[in-house]
Amino acid sequence: MAEAQDFTLKIRRFDPESGEQAHWQDFGVELDPDRSVLDGILQVKDREDASLAIRCSCRAAICGSCGVRINGKSALACNTRLSDAKQTASNGAITVEPMGNMPVIKDLIVDMDAVHWKKIQRVVPWLLPEGEPPEREYIVPAEAMIDVTQSMACIQCGVCVSACLSLEVDPEFIGPAALAKAYRFVGDPRDDHTEERLRDLAEDPHGIYDCTHCFACIEVCPKDVAPMSQIMRLRRRATADFGIKDSNNGYGHEKGFVDIIEKWGTLHEAQLLPRSFGQGSAIRGQVEPDAVKQLLRDMPTALRGLRAGKITPKKALMHPKLPGQKNVRRIFEEVEGKKERLELNLYIVGDDGDQAEGAQAEGSGES
Amino acid sequence: MPHHDVLVIGAGLAGQRAALSAAEQGANVGIISKVHPVRSHSNAAQGGINAALDPEDSWESHAFDTVKGSDYLGDQDAIEIMCREAPDELLELEHLGVTFHRDETGHLGKRAFGGASAARTYYVADITGQAILHVLYEQLMKHDVVHRYEEWFTTALVQDEEGKVSGAVTRNIRDGSMELFAAKSVILATGGNGQVFNPTTNALVCTGDAIAMAYRIGAPLMDMEMIQYHPTTLAGLGLLITEGARGEGAHLYNADGERFMEKYAPNKMELASRDVVSRAEQTEINEGRGFPDGTVALDITVVPRKRIHEALREILNVGRDFAGVDITKEPIHIKPGNHYAMGGVKSDTDGLTSIPGLYAVGECACVSVHGGNRLGANSLLDTLIFGRRAGAHAGKRSKGSPMPQPSRASLDDEEARIRAIFDRERSGRRVSEIKAELGATMDEKCSVYRDEEGLREALEVVTRLRQEAKVATVDDRGTIFNQDLLGALELQFMIDNAETILVSAIERKESRGAQYRTDFPDRNDDDWLKHITVQPNGDGEAPEIEYSEVTMTQWEPEERTY
Numbered sequence: 001m002a003e004a005q006d007f008t009l010k011i012r013r014f015d016p017e018s019g020e021q022a023h024w025q026d027f028g029v030e031l032d033p034d035r036s037v038l039d040g041i042l043q044v045k046d047r048e049d050a051s052l053a054i055r056c057s058c059r060a061a062i063c064g065s066c067g068v069r070i071n072g073k074s075a076l077a078c079n080t081r082l083s084d085a086k087q088t089a090s091n092g093a094i095t096v097e098p099m100g101n102m103p104v105i106k107d108l109i110v111d112m113d114a115v116h117w118k119k120i121q122r123v124v125p126w127l128l129p130e131g132e133p134p135e136r137e138y139i140v141p142a143e144a145m146i147d148v149t150q151s152m153a154c155i156q157c158g159v160c161v162s163a164c165l166s167l168e169v170d171p172e173f174i175g176p177a178a179l180a181k182a183y184r185f186v187g188d189p190r191d192d193h194t195e196e197r198l199r200d201l202a203e204d205p206h207g208i209y210d211c212t213h214c215f216a217c218i219e220v221c222p223k224d225v226a227p228m229s230q231i232m233r234l235r236r237r238a239t240a241d242f243g244i245k246d247s248n249n250g251y252g253h254e255k256g257f258v259d260i261i262e263k264w265g266t267l268h269e270a271q272l273l274p275r276s277f278g279q280g281s282a283i284r285g286q287v288e289p290d291a292v293k294q295l296l297r298d299m300p301t302a303l304r305g306l307r308a309g310k311i312t313p314k315k316a317l318m319h320p321k322l323p324g325q326k327n328v329r330r331i332f333e334e335v336e337g338k339k340e341r342l343e344l345n346l347y348i349v350g351d352d353g354d355q356a357e358g359a360q361a362e363g364s365g366e367s
Numbered sequence: 368m369p370h371h372d373v374l375v376i377g378a379g380l381a382g383q384r385a386a387l388s389a390a391e392q393g394a395n396v397g398i399i400s401k402v403h404p405v406r407s408h409s410n411a412a413q414g415g416i417n418a419a420l421d422p423e424d425s426w427e428s429h430a431f432d433t434v435k436g437s438d439y440l441g442d443q444d445a446i447e448i449m450c451r452e453a454p455d456e457l458l459e460l461e462h463l464g465v466t467f468h469r470d471e472t473g474h475l476g477k478r479a480f481g482g483a484s485a486a487r488t489y490y491v492a493d494i495t496g497q498a499i500l501h502v503l504y505e506q507l508m509k510h511d512v513v514h515r516y517e518e519w520f521t522t523a524l525v526q527d528e529e530g531k532v533s534g535a536v537t538r539n540i541r542d543g544s545m546e547l548f549a550a551k552s553v554i555l556a557t558g559g560n561g562q563v564f565n566p567t568t569n570a571l572v573c574t575g576d577a578i579a580m581a582y583r584i585g586a587p588l589m590d591m592e593m594i595q596y597h598p599t600t601l602a603g604l605g606l607l608i609t610e611g612a613r614g615e616g617a618h619l620y621n622a623d624g625e626r627f628m629e630k631y632a633p634n635k636m637e638l639a640s641r642d643v644v645s646r647a648e649q650t651e652i653n654e655g656r657g658f659p660d661g662t663v664a665l666d667i668t669v670v671p672r673k674r675i676h677e678a679l680r681e682i683l684n685v686g687r688d689f690a691g692v693d694i695t696k697e698p699i700h701i702k703p704g705n706h707y708a709m710g711g712v713k714s715d716t717d718g719l720t721s722i723p724g725l726y727a728v729g730e731c732a733c734v735s736v737h738g739g740n741r742l743g744a745n746s747l748l749d750t751l752i753f754g755r756r757a758g759a760h761a762g763k764r765s766k767g768s769p770m771p772q773p774s775r776a777s778l779d780d781e782e783a784r785i786r787a788i789f790d791r792e793r794s795g796r797r798v799s800e801i802k803a804e805l806g807a808t809m810d811e812k813c814s815v816y817r818d819e820e821g822l823r824e825a826l827e828v829v830t831r832l833r834q835e836a837k838v839a840t841v842d843d844r845g846t847i848f849n850q851d852l853l854g855a856l857e858l859q860f861m862i863d864n865a866e867t868i869l870v871s872a873i874e875r876k877e878s879r880g881a882q883y884r885t886d887f888p889d890r891n892d893d894d895w896l897k898h899i900t901v902q903p904n905g906d907g908e909a910p911e912i913e914y915s916e917v918t919m920t921q922w923e924p925e926e927r928t929y
């Protein structure tokens with residue numbers, strides 16, 4: 001174990017009973033740099049101010065309680081090392097604030113029922129098999145079970161919901177976690193409602209075509225669920241297996257983003273608006289100008305994973321032709337091109353592919 | 368006043384299973400959980416769940432392994448029920464949607480686990496508990512007949528004049544309001560008490576709440592001294608490396624590079640019972656053959672890489688994120704760590720406790736199927752089988768009986784108790800300090816090796832901490848999400864747990880299962896083949912100790928070797 005070091009945590013406080021606005025408060029903690037941001041927060045609670053509120057339980061990225069934003073990036077506090085967080089901190093202080101896209105209840109606690117769980121409920125989150133169950137188990141291919149296990153690995157932490165760009169623009173978007181959950185049933189051979197599920201998710205204007213393909217959810221997910229990949233698989237299955245078309249034409253919007261990202265490695269501010277509005281998108285004029293501004297502001301964050309952490313957001317926006325784009329292309333090609341591999345999941349790639357590592361590289365903005 | 372035929376407190380596997388099965392009986396069910404149900408600690412169970420489903424296997428073999436694993440302290444009637452009903456329960460879970468691992472033929476696939484004579488552990492990668500928990504929660508979302516109280520904290524049980532349980536007082540964590548719940552039956556399912564120890568594999572929520580609440584109203588606790596130390600936990604944080612790792616073939620080495628299990632369990636080696644492996648490790652460490660950080664090494668690199676990715680991915684992540692070790696390339700340092708409470712609220716095979724109207728299931732209960740030592744992958748089974756049975760029993764029982772009218776006095780008492788906490792001077796020790804001292808004391812004096820002197824010292828500390836806890840400083844006086852207050856209440860629950868553990872451990876003057884007394888190193892069937900139960904004895908008095916017989920059906924005690 002390494003020596004304990006000093007860290008400053010700049011924590012967003014909000015006490016609904018005080019009548020005061022949310023504000024930042026600095027706390028000093030002293031811990032082994034390998035310990036987590038959650039350990040830091042717990043030290044604050046233990047030693048200084050036990051009224052600081054955060055949900056947490058397992059301390060091991062299992063229970064899904066401790067989603068927050070650390071230096072602006074959505075993550076679990078318990079599996080973000082202090083040393084890593086310090087590296088992405090500006091002015092040396094590690095900022096910790098509640099997750100985005102969900103109302104704040106107190107300090108770092110957000111109302112997940114109002115957003116996350118409502119969306120989960122939306123996708124009819126239970127198995128709908130046909131008729132009576134067999135006497136023994138359902139016989140299904142081993143790969144099929146391993147395949148849906150990737151979305152089963154979701155711990156419902158809401159970190160992807162917090163990071164999702166489309167959700168910010170369209171709060172009614174079903175969102176990454178719930179759509180990943182939907183794939184868990186669509187991909188499950190025991191479920192008998194595959195087509196209805198897909199049709200429903202495709203026809204809902206806030207469904208699978210409302211995703212802008214921004215990679216943010218893949219980047220932040222602590223369990224490698226890769227929600228966007230699950231969404232893409234839902235789309236492919238909808239189109240390929242059932243010929244379901246995107247009646248909302250959201251595809252245009254999504255494609256607008258994708259083309260730009262693929263070509264330039266990042267979004268070019270000037271191109272974004274005409275492209276995505278021009279093609280009749282999920283945005284469909286229901287957004288206020290503010291939201292679009294927000295969208296632009298957050299674009300670079302969302303793309304950080306693509307650029308493997310090499311370029312600052314500012315640079316990215318100012319220089320559309322940038323070195324990182326090679327990486328972007330590579331990841332795109334990897335994700336889009338290798339359908340076979342993507343249809344299976346991270347659980348079984350170990351030996352014969354490096355996708356697990358690939359996904360990690362995408363995900364680890366920090367290291 | 369919210370009222371339910373059946374009120375379940377706790378929404379881990381045991382609680383959710385109980386709620387669903389009570390609802391199946393047509394009962395009006397409420398389920399309370401201090402954290403959102405999918406945050407319950409059952410999600411941490413990685414390894415799997417045991418069932419003799421394979422036609423080549425038999426429930427008798429599973430039962431015998433369990434009896435032997437328990438060091439003959441398990442009640443054999445209960446063990447028989449659990450093992451006989453296991454295959455059907457497993458199939459039912461599969462039908463509900465659990466994505467159990469399949470073999471090449473598409474049938475359920477299984478893995479080996481410690482203390483078992485056949486491979487009979489069924490699993491979902493290494494997220495078995497999570498997968499089952501989430502699927503049960505899917506069913507709760509589907510059947511909205513079960514009313515969910517998520518993020519509600521039960522502070523006390525309520526009895527009527529005749530002593531029958533008639534409800535519970537519960538705080539809505541979100542707005543701080545206190546509610547009196549009326550119920551014809553209350554099922555306790557609040558899980559284990561690992562937080563009494565530090566370090567522990569258990570989550571921060573595992574504070575033994577219901578064990579203490581039931582004890583306070585006079586329900587006997589049983590086998591409390593039987594605390595399992597798991598052989599493979601990370602030093603410091605106490606995070607678990609699943610037994611699945613050894614099930615897949617990983618080896619244990621001491622610092623001299625010796626595969627030391629050869630000395631202790633030449634046949635089963637790393638897959639001997641947990642108490643046996645933990646003691647072996649602790650002996651190696653105590654005798655100077657461990658690493659400087661007080662650990663031995665678990666070598667998973669012998670497991671094929673593909674298999675690790677397929678079946679031990681969570682361990683891969685834990686190694687990477689929490690120990691900085693790539694388990695596919697190098698051994699990881701581990702030691703025995705607090706893991707599981709075999710004991711709990713004494714209950715029968717339908718979950719009924721000694722108090723009318725009160726049931727207990729899951730880790731907070733003691734049926735006793737685990738006796739002196741629980742086998743890996745038998746606990747999920749315990750939660751599900753007895754959760755289902757208790758739910759069904761309570762659901763049936765509720766038909767036709769009138770809804771009790773619990774007295775408001777108990778609500779007033781609890782409100783006053785909480786006001787008093789808010790009114791405390793801010794001069795006491797911090798809750799966190801008391802908790803830390805409690806955890807360290809228990810880990811030092813009441814772990815793998817114990818003796819009377821150490822246990823008595825620990826008891827003295829706990830007695831002092833009880834007083835300190837009564838005046839511990841609370842920073843937060845707010846109503847919304849006051850976690851500080853909950854921490855203060857939990858601390859008092861934990862102290863009740865600690866005291867009853869120590870008193871029972873002092874009482875049992877022999878070594879059996881998880882209890883190893885260096886001053887009484889042998890198992891002594893003549894005097895101690897019996898359960899120890901404890902009951903409160905009035906304020907400030909030592910708990911009252913009683914014994915109860917171990918139920919034997921077909922297996923006589925034998926010497927236990929692996």
Ligand SMILES: Cc1cc2nc3c(=O)[nH]c(=O)nc-3n(C[C@H](O)[C@H](O)[C@H](O)COP(=O)(O)OP(=O)(O)OC[C@H]3O[C@@H](n4cnc5c(N)ncnc54)[C@H](O)[C@@H]3O)c2cc1C
Pocket residue numbers: 376377378379380381382399400401402403404407408409410411412413414415416495496519520521522556557558559568569570572573576577607706707728729730731743744745746747748750
């Ligand atoms: C790391 C780890 C790995 C494990 N692996 C395995 C394995 O592979 N196989 C196996 O069989 N077993 C395993 N176990 C053991 C097993 O997971 C647990 O014993 C079991 O899940 C306990 O389930 P439960 O339903 O009794 O309690 P829990 O799942 O702990 O649920 C307790 C519930 O009670 C609620 N609660 C608690 N107090 C209150 C209160 N005051 N008011 C309201 N609600 C309250 C909580 O919110 C929670 O919902 C493992 C344990 C650990 C720690």
Ligand code: SF4
Pocket residue numbers: 160163164165166167175176210211212213214215216217218227228231
């Ligand atoms: S890819 Fe982006 S827009 Fe799509 S679900 Fe993920 S975070 Fe949301």
Ligand code: SF4
Pocket residue numbers: 153154155156157158159160161176177180220221222223224225226227
């Ligand atoms: S998909 Fe990943 S980030 Fe999203 S809720 Fe699930 S585990 Fe969390």
Ligand code: FES
Pocket residue numbers: 038055056057058059060061062063064065066067076077078079
């Ligand atoms: S505390 Fe459980 S996920 Fe972080």
